[in-house]
Amino acid sequence: MLAAPNKDAAALLARLRAGAAPSEWSRVPVLRGADFAAEVEAHPPFGRYGVLADDLIRTGLATAALPRPTPIAWSRADLDREAALGARMLRRAGLAPRGRSSDTLDGGLVAPGTLAVTDALDALDALALPIGPIVDPAGLKRAVEVWEIVRPDALIVDPASLAFLRAADGYPRPRLFAAILTPADAALLAAPVERDVMRILSVPHVGTWIAGECPAHTGLHLADDIHAEIVDGRLVLTPLHRAITPLRVDVDVRGTIDPSPCSCGDPSPRLV
Ligand SMILES: [Zn+2]
Numbered sequence: 107m108l109a110a111p112n113k114d115a116a117a118l119l120a121r122l123r124a125g126a127a128p129s130e131w132s133r134v135p136v137l138r139g140a141d142f143a144a145e146v147e148a149h150p151p152f153g154r155y156g157v158l159a160d161d162l163i164r165t166g167l168a169t170a171a172l173p174r175p176t177p178i179a180w181s182r183a184d185l186d187r188e189a190a191l192g193a194r195m196l197r198r199a200g201l202a203p204r205g206r207s208s209d210t211l212d213g214g215l216v217a218p219g220t221l222a223v224t225d226a227l228d229a230l231d232a233l234a235l236p237i238g239p240i241v242d243p244a245g246l247k248r249a250v251e252v253w254e255i256v257r258p259d260a261l262i263v264d265p266a267s268l269a270f271l272r273a274a275d276g277y278p279r280p281r282l283f284a285a286i287l288t289p290a291d292a293a294l295l296a297a298p299v300e301r302d303v304m305r306i307l308s309v310p311h312v313g314t315w316i317a318g319e320c321p322a323h324t325g326l327h328l329a330d331d332i333h334a335e336i337v338d339g340r341l342v343l344t345p346l347h348r349a350i351t352p353l354r355v356d357v358d359v360r361g362t363i364d365p366s367p368c369s370c371g372d373p374s375p376r377l378v
Contacts, residue, residue, distance in 0.1 A: 115154070115155065115156060115351075115353060116156045118134065118353065119156065119344075119346075119351055119353065122134075122333065122344065122346075122353070123346050123347075131333075131335065131354070134353050134354050135354070136337055136342055136354045136355075136356050137352055137353065137354055137355050137356065138356050139171045139172045139173060139355075139356070139357075139358060140172075140173050142172060142176065142311060142352055142355065143172050143173050143174055143176045145352075146176050146177060147176075150177075151165075151177050151179075152177060152178065152179055152350050153350070153352075155350045155351050155352050156349070156350065156351045161181040161182075161349050162179040162180065162181055162349060163180065163181060163182050163185065164179065164180045164185060164221070165177060165178065165179040165180075165215075166178060166179075166215050166216065166217040166219065166221075166310070167215045167216065167217065168217050168309075168310040168311040169216070169217075169288075170217075170218070170288035170289055170290065170308060170309045170310060170311070170357075171288065171289040171290075171309055171311075171355075171356075171357045171358040171359075172311065176311065178217065178310060178311050178350060179349070179350060180348075180349065181348075181349035183347070183349070184347075184348050184349055185225060187331065187347060187348075188222060188225065188226070188313065188314050188315060189225040189226050189228065189229040190229055191226075191313070191314075191315040191329050191331070192222060192223070192225065192226025192227075192229065192230075192314065192315045193226050193227075193229035193230035194315075195226070195306055195315050195317075195318035195327075195329075196226055196227070196230055196232070196260075196262070196284060196306075196318075197230060198304075198318055198319075198320045198327060198370070198372060199260075199282065199284045199304035199306065199318055199319065199320070200260065200281070200282050200284075200304060200321060201230065201232055201260045201282070201284065202232070203230055203231045203232060204231055204232060204233075205230075205232045205233065205259060205260060206232070206233040206235075206256055206257060206258045206259055206260070207227060207232055207233060207234060207235065207258050207259070207260040207261065207262055207284075208234075208235035208236075208237050208249070208252075208253060208256065208258040208261055208262070209223045209224075209234065209235070209236050209237065209261070209262035209263070210237055210238060210239050210240050210261065210262070210263045210264055210267035210271075211223055211236070211238075211239075211262065211263075211264050211286060212238070212239065212264070213236065213238070217310035217314065218286050218288070218308040218310055218314050220236040220238075222308075222310075222314040222315075223236070223262050223286070224236060226315070233256065233258075235252065235253075235256050235258060237249050237252060239264055239266060239267050240267045240270060240271060241266050241267060241270045242270070243274075246270070246271070246274055246276075246277060249277075250277050250278075253277070253278065257278070258280055259280055259281045259282075260280050260281060260282050260283075260284060261280045261282075261283050261284070262283075262284045262286065263283050263284070263285055263286070264285075264286060265285065265287060265291050265294055268283055268285045268294075268303070271283070272303075280302075281302070282302050282303070282304060283302060283303045283304070284304045284306060284318075285303055285304065285305050285306065286306050286308050287305055287306065287307055287308065288307070288308055288309065289307075289309060289357055289358040289359045292359070292360075295307065295359065299323040301323070304318065304319045304320075305318070305319045305326060306318040306319070306326070307326055307359070307377070309343065309355075309357045311350075311352065311355070312332065312343045312344075312345050312352070312355050312357060313329060313331075313332055313343070313345050313348070315329055316328070316329055316332065316343065316357075317329065317376075317377045320368060320370040320372060321370060322368055322369045322370045324364075324368055324369070324370075324376060324378070325364055325368075325376030325377055325378035326376060326377045326378075327368070327372050327374045327375070327376050327377075328363070328374055328375050328376065328377055329374075330374055331345070331346050331347050332344065332345050332346060333346055334363060334375070334377070335354070335363075336361065336362055336363055337354075337356070339360050339361075339362075340356055340357075340358070340359065340360055341356075341357050341359040341360070341361055341377065342354050342355065342356050342357070343355050343357055359377075361377050361378060362377075362378055363375050363376070363377060363378075364376045364377075364378045
């Protein structure tokens with residue numbers, strides 16, 4: 107049985123969605139990862155974040171910016187919205203509709219995982235080929251055999267596979283790597299620009315597709331249905347339209363938000 111939604115939080119979210127003033131936002135306490143995990147543990151299965159009982163159609167375990175794997179869930183509307191956001195981020199990264207891609211993310215319960223990537227590629231009308239992590243020569247050999255059939259021009263990768271594949275040779279190099287990173291990958295998020303690597307930030311208990319790099323490489327464009335703030339130098343996010351809606355989540359990423367126009371033409375502000 108699901109825990110009853112917290113009515114105060116739901117009323118507050120409605121006001122925030124309606125365009126509350128920054129002063130109203132600042133009255134909501136910032137939620138650290140440990141707070142989120144503790145709330146879910148105290149009120150299983152998903153905490154009191156406005157869940158509607160029969161609305162949920164997928165569950166998984168989130169680990170990004172959390173002290174332990176924590177159950178999260180998505181409604182049909184959540185999955186549709188995430189697929190559309192993911193399609194936009196992958197397209198911004200350089201994967202065209204009807205493009206060919208392969209991904210190395212974990213499957214099953216893990217978020218961010220290959221299910222979310224496949225949904226986004228489906229929304230983009232691009233070819234998906236989930237292949238699992240590639241971290242040794244035997245794994246690469248197996249992947250190459252499949253890639254010879256499909257010839258992906260983009261690889262969507264987890265950090266460990268990115269490190270292995272960029273150092274490896276003897277395989278057809280893709281035109282680009284789209285790297286799905288979480289706050290645990292702070293060094294990669296802060297690393298110098300690599301022309302063939304497009305970084306995408308994922309914090310699944312807030313949103314699988316939080317922000318993504320464009321070819322101008324001037325920061326990561328933020329998704330437009332998430333309220334983003336910088337509090338004490340740290341990124342704080344509120345998903346505005348999700349079935350499970352924690353407010354003002356500190357996602358353990360340091361940065362600033364640059365609202366100035368990007369040369370790529372995309373008007374969304376960038377995390378830099
Ligand atoms: Zn841009």
